Amino acid sequence: MKKLLLVSITAVMLMFSAWSNAGLMTELTEDTYITSNGLDWTWASKWGTGSTAAPEQPTFHVGWRYATTQELDYLFENLVNLFLNSGSPIESTAFWNDENQVGVNQGDLSGGYIMSGANIMSYGNGLICTGSTPCDTFYVRERVEVPAPASIALWALALVALRSVRKKT
Known part of the structure; x- marks a missing residue:
């Protein structure tokens, strides 16, 4: 009885613990994007989305989307040095x-020539990205909260229930 009570208390505590922050399954490896401000950010191309050499659309990989102008401004203000990574840029162009x-x-x-979708650019440079002034393309995706501790607690309760049930003859 004490064991059952202890396991039950542990399971309840796990259900009310913090959520695990796991990303979506994707083909992109973790070293090709940065996580900041609740988003995953990836440097998708050295070409703009309007260029003849434009990258695939963000929906080519599950969960990715175009960044908004405000998100690109955040990138330009906060993430440039992280992406440049002391000369070894973090990028996913492949x-x-x-x-x-x-x-x-x-x-x-560095100069602020960054964009996401057509006419979605950072204020960093203030120029419209065209064929003669190409901008690098960035995509984002939302982080997804996965309730791992609650799942573990339910699994533990199921095991306790199975163990406590006695076979009736």
Whole structure:
């Protein structure tokens, strides 16, 4: 009886514990994007979405979308140094582009030449990204809260229930 009470209390405590923060399953590896401000951010291409060498649309990989202008402004204000990574940029161009379009232009990011969808640009440079003034493309996705502790608690309760049931003859 004491064991059952102890397991039940532990299960209830797990149900009310903090949620685990897990990302969506995707083909992108974790070293190709940054997580900040509740979003995953990825540097998808050295070309803008209006260019003839434009990357695949964000929906090409599950959960990704175009960033808003406000989100790009946040990127320009807070994430430039993280993406530049001391000369080893964090980017995912291989997942969004043809083989001959892989790589990024670090100067574009430093200068604020960044965009997401058509006419969605950061104020960083203030120029409209066109074929003659290409901007690098960034995509974002929402982080998803996964209630792992509650799932574990339910699993534990099920095991206790199975163990406590006695076979009737």
